[in-house]
Structures are given as C-alpha cells and as structure tokens.
Amino acid sequence: MFLVLTMKLGIIGCGAIGTDVALAADKMSEIEQIFLHDINQISAQKLRQQLKKGKVATVAEFIQKVDVVFEGASQEAVEQYAETILSAGIDFIVMSVGSLFDDQLRNKLIKSAREHRCKMYIPSGAVCGIDGLMSASVDVIDEVTLVTTKPPASLGKKYTKRTVVFDGVARQAVTEFPKNINVAASVSLAGIGFDRTNVKIVADPVATRINHKILAHGKFGRLRAEVENMPNPKNPKSSYMASLSAIATLKRIVSPIQIGV
Ligand SMILES: NC(=O)c1ccc[n+]([C@@H]2O[C@H](COP(=O)([O-])OP(=O)(O)OC[C@H]3O[C@@H](n4cnc5c(N)ncnc54)[C@H](O)[C@@H]3O)[C@@H](O)[C@H]2O)c1
Incomplete structure (x- = not known):
C-alpha cells in the first residue's frame, strides 16, 4: 500500500512507445521529472526537446533519483538493466516482455523484486483480454489459444489464400516467429505458461491490420477477446x-484507484 504524491520517472528507450509514454507523463501532475536514456543519444535529445520535465541521463545517473523506470527499448535492455533497477528497490515497467521467456532471467527478476519490495509491471501491450485470463487463472484453465492474424506482407511473405503458418505452443512460436514474442509472452504469463499456451499464426491476404484473438476455457466458463490494431504512426x-x-499502466501506478484485476 502506498500513496503517491509526485514521482520521478526514468525511461529507457526513446523510440515510438517511449516517446508516447514520455509525452503522456509530461502532462501528468503526479510525475515531477522524466529522465531519458537511449543508446541513440539523438533520440533522447530529440525527445527531451518536446518535454517540459525531461532530462537526458544514463541509467547509472538516474537510478538513485527515480521511483519508477519504464523500458521501451529491447530485450537486451531488459537483460542489461532490469536486475540493477529492481535490486535498487525501484518499480520497473517492462515492454519488451519477450525477454521473460528466459526462465532463468524471469525467476531472478521476480526474486529480486520480492527481496527489494518493488514491482515489475507488464502492460498488456498489443493484446486485450489479459484481465480475464488473470482472473480465470486463479482456478483451473483447461486451454488457452492465441490466434494472431497478419497481412502476409507483415510476415515478409506472399500468400494468395488464408494460411496457418504456425500452430504449436508459445515457447516454440517464439523461436520460429520472434516478432510475435511480446504478445505470446504476455498471454502465457497471464494464463497457463509458455508450454501450455497454444499459438496459431495466420497469414491472411484479406487482413489489413494485425488481429489478436485470445480464446480460453476453464472452470470460469469461456473467454474470447479480440483486438484489431492500428499501427503506431511513429x-x-x-x-x-x-x-x-x-x-494506462503508468496511470495505474500513480492513481489512487485501480480498475480491473
Ligand atoms: N508488449 C507488447 O505488446 C509490445 C508491443 C510493441 C512493442 N513492444 C516492444 O517494446 C519495445 C519498444 O518498441 P518501440 O516500437 O518503441 O521500438 P522503437 O524501435 O521505436 O524504439 C526503441 C528505442 O529503444 C532504443 N534502444 C534499443 N536498445 C536499447 C538499449 N539497450 N538501451 C537503450 N536504448 C535502447 C532504440 O535506440 C530506440 O530508440 C520493443 O522491444 C518492442 O518489441 C512490445
């Protein structure tokens, strides 16, 4: 239990998502300062120019000052910084959730967050239905399937008819279709894990957007959640x-009211 008055935010990765988060955080009265880090200095500087509360700094420079760190960079960045952040007792929002397929890394980070009394937040990202899956996972879930339908071009292929290009479990999908990694990881972590979550990837020439569907059944009943995503203009x-x-995750952290699981 904690009551936030104002907090300082660190951002690792000033690309599309990091920029959207920084611009939103700049307008939040609860966020007092925003530290920006990117391996590409120009990206960090460009973003700083768009912010009132922004300051460019390395992770080593801002770690003693921030209350929460947002990662919107890469799996390598999670491997590089997550342990340092959590062991300093700082909450960590992870966007490159595919990094958590690594059982050793994931378990190490969970242990560190527990020992240092901080939290690792995993936004639901590009999928919808994570809330229902999490509630359902309190009791028995028999089956979870993630169906991702993409225009063939986004798979770098040409198909003239609807084709199932992958049908297997999440852990296997990740090695064959690494671009689906974040969504498969979020769904697996919320539900029944990497080895029991089915993933189907479909190339559909009729599709113009990336579509994710979660289908699950269990003791709770049956769940079907679907989203048709617009690309980020950035x-x-x-x-x-x-x-x-x-x-929304950042707002949840600073807000006195928590809606959903
Ligand atoms: N959870 C989800 O559903 C979901 C959805 C979309 C993207 N993502 C992931 O979020 C991350 C950010 O996505 P994006 O669209 O903003 O990407 P982007 O390419 O627009 O931006 C990434 C930025 O991070 C920087 N960067 C990369 N490695 C870094 C490192 N080690 N240290 C510091 N900076 C580093 C890059 O220079 C770049 O500016 C990616 O890993 C992407 O896979 C997750």
Missing part, C-alpha cells in the same frame, strides 16, 4: 495499443 511495426497500455 513505428508501424508496433501497435498503437501497446503505447496506450503502457500509458
């Missing part, structure tokens, strides 16, 4: 919904 490879979920 990076068409990322769904705009991913930025919105990151901002």
